[in-house]
Amino acid sequence: MMKIVKNITACFAIAIILTSCAAGGNDQGTEYAPNMYHSVAYEPYSQITDPAAGRWLTSIDYEDGHAEFYNSNTLNANTMGVAMNMRTPPANTVPRNKQGWLPYRIPKDSLELAAKRLKNPLDSTTQVIADGKVLYETYCQHCHGAKGMGDGKVSDKYNGIANLKGDAIKNVTEGHIFHVITNGKGLMWAHGSQMSVEDRWKISKYVKVLQK
Ligand code: HEC
Known part of the structure; x- marks a missing residue:
């Protein structure tokens, strides 16, 4: 009789030991x-x-x-x-990006201010203009067209796309273009969240080339 009880106890002990090793997935099993x-x-x-x-x-x-x-x-x-x-940065610290540029804070309704004040920090190198072209073809061409005439594919369905070479726009500053890309204007949506500051300046350069 004693032997049976011992055997049963041993069986339970082994069963418990085996089942407690069931680690897997989110269950780490029993840890010692x-x-x-x-x-x-x-x-x-x-x-x-x-x-x-x-x-x-x-x-x-x-x-x-x-x-x-x-x-x-x-x-x-x-x-x-x-x-x-x-450490907590000192009061009024402003984060800058990798190029050391400050965040863009001119509000949407201050296009004139942006147009006058903002200067493109990039030089008109062949590389900058080549990059600007690629970016324009990606983000703008389907609406404004390859030559900027407002005749991209989307203009079949979307009315009022500006002709960038039209009299009203052809002389705008690069700051003006940058601000419009960043915040949108009228029927054009904002692109600021989709493009880095640097890319927006590159496109602005390229738009000026298109407008010539
Ligand atoms: C969905 C179509 C669409 C896309 C994409 C688009 N635009 Fe526009 N854009 C418009 C429309 C529509 C207007 C006219 C806005 C208005 O005055 O109502 C406009 C106007 C403009 C103007 C003139 C702003 C002014 O002062 O009158 C500029 C400059 C411009 N877009 C540049 C760009 C650039 C650069 C890109 C690419 C980053 C771009 N757009 C992408 C539709 C688009």
């Missing part, structure tokens, strides 16, 4: 020492300032008596209660 598999999240914006934090976990004694988690961000130690690797 999780801190060996999972690295501690590194938080660049924070620092643990409580000297007692983590005391419950280990009995490691540091020289100044703090516990395991204190100052866990060792790359930038805790000074004056603020310690982070990534």
